[in-house]
Each structure stands twice: as structure tokens, then as C-alpha cells.
Amino acid sequence: MKLKNNSFLNTNRTFLLTFSRPYRFTFIGGSLLVLVSVVTGALPVRLVQHFIDALKAGTLDQAHIRKTVLEILGLALISAVLLFYQRRWITSASRLIEYDIRKRAFDFLHEQPAAFYVKHKTGHIMSRLTNDLSQVREMIGAGFLHLWRTGLNGAVIIGMMLSMNFFYAAIPLLPVIILPFASATLMMRLSRMYAAIQEKLSHMNSVVQETFSGIGVVKAYGREAWRLEQFKRANDDYYAATMSMARLMGVIWPLFAFIAALSVILLLFLGGRAVIRGEMTLGTLTALNIYLVMLTWPLIGFGWVVSMIQRGMASVKRLREFFLENEAPVYQGSFSFQEGTIEVKKLSYRYPGSDKDALVDVTLTIPEGSRVALVGTVGSGKSTLVSLLSRIIDPPTDTIRMNNKDINDLERRSYREGVGLVPQETILFSDTLQNNLEFGRNTSPERLSEALAISQLGRDLKDFPQGLETRLGERGINLSGGQRQRAAIARALLRDPRLLILDDCLSSVDTDTEAEIISGLEAFFKGRTVLVVSHRVSVIRGSDYIYVLDEGRICESGNHDSLMRQKGLYVRLYEQQLLQEGEA
Structure with a gap:
């Protein structure tokens, strides 16, 4: 289902109506079936009344018995068929609405930028x-x-x-009438308690998700007991x-059962005396008793239904508020990706x-078809600049231009299709290796x-049980750090990007393998614009131009040789790397 705008978020009611409207005829049909089934379900009791009265009067014969049995059987079959289809139609419609909302949510x-996921924990989103939902x-x-x-x-039976x-029906009905109101009041309290339970469950889910997504770090630091204590607190709160x-539910149901029994006692006491006095037939008393039992539990269930609706509306409110926190830019761009020189001007x-x-007042140029490198200390702003250039984060207006167009004016999906990014943190999915590469x-x-x-x-495929068909664990946990990085490089190359961004993607690769990868990339780089981010000088020294970042500012620029002559931060980083390699 496609939604043309966000008007469905105006109120909880418009949210529900928008997603329910495509299935309105299904609900109307199901509602009519409910009406007919309620009537057909109530009629057999009248047949039982006449049957007992005829038996008491001595007028019952074989024909009457056969006729009554066949009529009750026929009504029961009709009710069963109607019940099947009403549940099927309405349940199917509710499942389709759930499907539509989930798809829209996905x-x-x-569409959301990285900032959205900073504010919202994965456990809460789930x-x-x-x-x-x-x-x-x-x-x-x-x-x-x-x-x-x-x-x-209730309407039909009453x-x-x-x-x-009228009299002998009205008196026993008085306690029963209390049931829906008492049930609704108590269920409202239950609904508030349920909302609190949902929040505590959401928090517990976040603790579990964060623990197991970072299980490697937890084990490496030996902090299992600390995470277990955090989970215990969340679990205790939920419990x-x-x-x-x-405890409240334990009080409610016995109370309701007592009220229901009180109605039956009143009917038997008053109705039994009326039958003895001849004011009411035995068949009528029996029918009233059956109707009273048929009425009691649905009325008790009315409170459960009210509670379900309140919980549902509370969830609608949470979902609507979730959608209202939309941080995706309204303007998605109107031009397709066009390769060209990238100019960054006074970007903060x-x-x-x-x-x-x-980043502070960053200005640089990446000519079309060139290889440009970024280098700097940890926290200098390299990855932030990469996120802005790849539009994981949208940059401020007119601070980054490609082919003399603001990249915010380039259609987002088209722009990203033209970019191949190999990030610092490699994300692989629980799928086969080949599907992860082809993406x-x-x-x-x-x-x-x-x-x-x-x-x-490719040289590692022989070590994988099923080669390219080997199924990876979550985030590629069954691969080494170097293998994950090389898988990310292969995935980016298969995109055949016009702008290739390598963000410190060889940090887990040994120097010999690094040299072989760089050698292989040389031919791939030809005719493409390449941005390389690394702290290893061996990776960036062949770049056409190098920018050195420090505390969000460009402090040096030039090629490798000119930067070596400047004897600034670049030289210190270079000497530090040589020292580390010598110690290794």
C-alpha cells in the first residue's frame, strides 16, 4: 500500500483509518456475518424452551423430537460456517493491515539518516x-x-x-449489567500496567540485543558478569x-465468577418459585438460565476487549509518534548522479x-579521475567527512559540490548508486558469502x-566449508577481521562505482596482503575518482593529493614528497608508523 503523504499521522484515528480503508468491505462483510451468526446462535434456546414445555405438557411426539433436533442441528451448522468465515475475513484483514504497517515502517x-539511529536504540525499534504492531x-x-x-x-439475548x-429476566440481569462496567474499569488499570510492562520489555530487549551484538567485546574484556547484572536488573523490573x-488478574476473575453465580442464583430462586406458582413455564426458566449463561461470559470479556483496544490504541500512539520523528529530508534531490570534480567549501x-x-571550515578539491587521500589522528574528522561525502549524513547546503552541483540536489538513491564505500566497520549479514558480496x-x-x-x-575460499555458499554468522562473526575487510572491498568493487571511498579498510590486513591488494587496486582505480582514508602511509603515498586533518581542520596538503618536506604532522605520523612497524 502506497501513501502519498504523511496526513495519516495527524491523529490515531486517521492512522488506523488510512491503513484499514483498503479492507473496509472485508470488515463490513465480516460484521454482517457476525450479526447473522449471533441471531442463529440464540434461536436454538427458544427451540429448547418449546421442547421442554411440550415435554412437560405431555404433547411431545416423535415428529416434534425429529423436527427440533434437525432445526438445532441446522442452526448449529449455519453458525459454525458463519463463525469460520467471519473470523477468516476479519483476521485476514488484520494480518494484511499489520503487513502494510510493517512494510511502511521498514x-x-x-529513509532515516544516521542521526535517527543515534537517538533510537535498536531494541526500542524492534x-x-x-x-x-x-x-x-x-x-x-x-x-x-x-x-x-x-x-x-448482549442486545439480542437481553x-x-x-x-x-420481563420481570423474571430483569432482576437476574441487574448483577450481570454491572459486569461490563466493572470489567472496563479494572481493565483500564490493567492497560496502564501493560504499558509499563511494554516499556520494561523494550528496555530488556535493548540490553539483550546490545549484549549479543557486542559479545566479542564483552568476552574480550571479561565483562560477562557485568552484562549479566544489567540483564538481571532489567529482567527483575520486568518480572x-x-x-x-x-496479582490484579488473580482478584478480577474470581470476583467476576461470583457476580455471574449471583445472577444464576437469583434466577433459580425467583424463577423456581414462579414455576411452582404457575407464573412461568419450566421451558421459559430453562431458556432464561441458558441465555443468562450465554450472556455472562461475553459481558465479562467486554472488559478484556476494552483492555485490548486500549493497549492497541496505546501502541498506535507509539507507532504514530515513531513515524512523526521522521528526520529524513523532505527534499530528496532532482538530478541523477553525474561524475565530476568534487569541491568541498568551508564545510563545518x-x-x-x-x-x-x-569538522571546521574544511575546504578541499577531489578532481575527477584522481586519487585523493585523507590522513590524520584518531578523532580528527576523517570518518565524518567520509559520511558527508557518501551522504550517509547530508551535508549543509552548498558545502559539497559535484560537477558544479550541490550534492543535496542530486537524487539520493542515484547518488548512492554511484558511490562505492568500504567503511571502517564492516557489516556482513547472516546469509551466504556470495549474497553478501553481490548484495x-x-x-x-x-x-x-x-x-x-x-x-x-579468493585465496581463502578453499578454507570455507561451502566456498561462496558458506553461510556467515551475524555480522560475519565466523570470518576473521581481515577476511571481513576483504569481503567489504570485494562488495564495493562489484558495484563498479564511479566514486570509490576506502575508509581505513586495510587496518586488519597484514602488510604482505595489503601490498597485494593495493597492487590489484591500481588497475581498478584507473578512470575512477578515489578517496582513500588511512593511517598507513604505505596505502596513501601513491595518491595524487593528500589532505592532513587535525581536530576537524585541514592543517597540511600536498603529495607525499611535498608533505615530507614540510616536516609537520604528516611526517610525525609517518615516523610513528615506521617505529611501530619496526617494533612489530
Whole structure:
């Protein structure tokens, strides 16, 4: 389902109506089936009433028995068929609505910039897409179905009871009428408790997700006990909240059962005496008792339905607020990617929530088809500049231009298609090695072999159990750091990018393999614009131009030889690297 604008976020009601509208006829059809099934479900009781009255009067014969049995059987079959289709239609519609919302949420998350994921923990995002979405589905499906059925059931049964004997029906109904109001009041309290439980569950999910996504670091530092203690606190909070809810539930159901029993006692006491006095037939008393039992538990369930709807609406509110935190730029650009000279002019950037600029007044040029390098100490702003150039983060207006156009005016997807980025932190997915390399693209065997050869990953295939079909663990945990980096290089090469950005992507590779990769990349670099970020001088010394960053500013620039003559930060970094290699 495609949404043309964000008007669906105006209110909770518009949110629900927007996603429900495509399935409105399914809900109307299901509602009509509920109406018919409620009536057909109530009619057999009247047949039982007449059957007992005939038996008491001595007028019951074989024909009457066969007729009553066949009528009840027919009504039961009709009710069963109607019940099947009403549940099927309404449940299917609720599942499709859940599907549409989840798809929209996934598209929404893809549109968000990096700053969005700084503010929102992965565990909280997962809680919205799983727990909250399940609550919305249950409200739209089971909640709507039971609310409509309970209302119709109450109206039809109460109407039939009062039509049979107004007085002896009205008195036993008084305690029962209390049930939906008492149930709704108590369920409102349960709903508030449930919202608190959801928040604690969301926090616990975040602790679990962060622990196991960083399990290598946890084990390396021997901090299992510390993370276990954090999980224990989150788990204890969740347990305490659920037990509070369980204690309240333990009081509610016995109370409701007592009220229901009180209604039956009133009916049997008053109705039994009326039968003895001849004021009411035995069949009528039996029918009233059956109707009372049929009415009691749906009315008790009314509070459960109200609670389900409240939980669902609370989840709708959370989902709507989630969508409202949209940080994706409204303007997505109108020009396609066009290779050309990249000019960065007086670029300054500060991360949201930070009190310090990551980049300050940066100006540089990356000519088309050239190889330019960035070098600097840790925290100097290299990766920030890479994020801006690759549009992981959108730069301030008119600070980065390509082919004399602001890159913010280039259509985002088109721009990213033209860029091949090998980031510092390699992210691989729980899929086969080949699927990770191709990344959703169909690649010819020749190009795949070339990328494997340049990245020096091909020589390791013999060590993988199923070669390219080897399934990787989460984030490629079953590969070494060097293998993950080489896989990322191969993945970027297969994109055939016009702008290739290598962000310190050889830090986990040994020097011999590094030399072989650099040698293989030389031919690939020809005719492409290349930006290399590294702290290793061996990687960048062949660059046409080198910019040295320090505390977010460009402090030196030139080629390797000219920078060596300047005897500045570049020389100190170079000598430091030589010293480290000598010690190694």
C-alpha cells in the first residue's frame, strides 16, 4: 500500500483509518456475518424452551423430537460456517493491515539518516515493529470482532429474555449489567500496567540485543558478569511489573465468577418459585438460565476487549509518534548522479547533541579521475567527512559540490548508486558469502572472480566449508577481521562505482596482503575518482593529493614528497608508523 503523504499521522484515528480503508468491505462483510451468526446462535434456546414445555405438557411426539433436533442441528451448522468465515475475513484483514504497517515502517527506517539511529536504540525499534504492531493487529482483528459480537450478543439475548418474561429476566440481569462496567474499569488499570510492562520489555530487549551484538567485546574484556547484572536488573523490573499485573488478574476473575453465580442464583430462586406458582413455564426458566449463561461470559470479556483496544490504541500512539520523528529530508534531490570534480567549501559539521564541531571550515578539491587521500589522528574528522561525502549524513547546503552541483540536489538513491564505500566497520549479514558480496545484484562469474582476486579473498575460499555458499554468522562473526575487510572491498568493487571511498579498510590486513591488494587496486582505480582514508602511509603515498586533518581542520596538503618536506604532522605520523612497524 502506497501513501502519498504523511496526513495519516495527524491523529490515531486517521492512522488506523488510512491503513484499514483498503479492507473496509472485508470488515463490513465480516460484521454482517457476525450479526447473522449471533441471531442463529440464540434461536436454538427458544427451540429448547418449546421442547421442554411440550415435554412437560405431555404433547411431545416423535415428529416434534425429529423436527427440533434437525432445526438445532441446522442452526448449529449455519453458525459454525458463519463463525469460520467471519473470523477468516476479519483476521485476514488484520494480518494484511499489520503487513502494510510493517512494510511502511521498514521503508521509513531506510529513509532515516544516521542521526535517527543515534537517538533510537535498536531494541526500542524492534519493540515497535514486533510488540506494538502485534497489539495493533490484535485490536483490529480479535478486538473488533469480539467488541462487535459482544454488543450484538448482549442486545439480542437481553431482548429475547425480556420478551419472554420481563420481570423474571430483569432482576437476574441487574448483577450481570454491572459486569461490563466493572470489567472496563479494572481493565483500564490493567492497560496502564501493560504499558509499563511494554516499556520494561523494550528496555530488556535493548540490553539483550546490545549484549549479543557486542559479545566479542564483552568476552574480550571479561565483562560477562557485568552484562549479566544489567540483564538481571532489567529482567527483575520486568518480572515485578508482570507479577503486579498477575496479582490484579488473580482478584478480577474470581470476583467476576461470583457476580455471574449471583445472577444464576437469583434466577433459580425467583424463577423456581414462579414455576411452582404457575407464573412461568419450566421451558421459559430453562431458556432464561441458558441465555443468562450465554450472556455472562461475553459481558465479562467486554472488559478484556476494552483492555485490548486500549493497549492497541496505546501502541498506535507509539507507532504514530515513531513515524512523526521522521528526520529524513523532505527534499530528496532532482538530478541523477553525474561524475565530476568534487569541491568541498568551508564545510563545518557538528553532530546532534554535541557541543563541539567535528569538522571546521574544511575546504578541499577531489578532481575527477584522481586519487585523493585523507590522513590524520584518531578523532580528527576523517570518518565524518567520509559520511558527508557518501551522504550517509547530508551535508549543509552548498558545502559539497559535484560537477558544479550541490550534492543535496542530486537524487539520493542515484547518488548512492554511484558511490562505492568500504567503511571502517564492516557489516556482513547472516546469509551466504556470495549474497553478501553481490548484495542483491546479479553479478557475472567473471566480475565476481575479478573482485575476489583484487581483494585477495579468493585465496581463502578453499578454507570455507561451502566456498561462496558458506553461510556467515551475524555480522560475519565466523570470518576473521581481515577476511571481513576483504569481503567489504570485494562488495564495493562489484558495484563498479564511479566514486570509490576506502575508509581505513586495510587496518586488519597484514602488510604482505595489503601490498597485494593495493597492487590489484591500481588497475581498478584507473578512470575512477578515489578517496582513500588511512593511517598507513604505505596505502596513501601513491595518491595524487593528500589532505592532513587535525581536530576537524585541514592543517597540511600536498603529495607525499611535498608533505615530507614540510616536516609537520604528516611526517610525525609517518615516523610513528615506521617505529611501530619496526617494533612489530
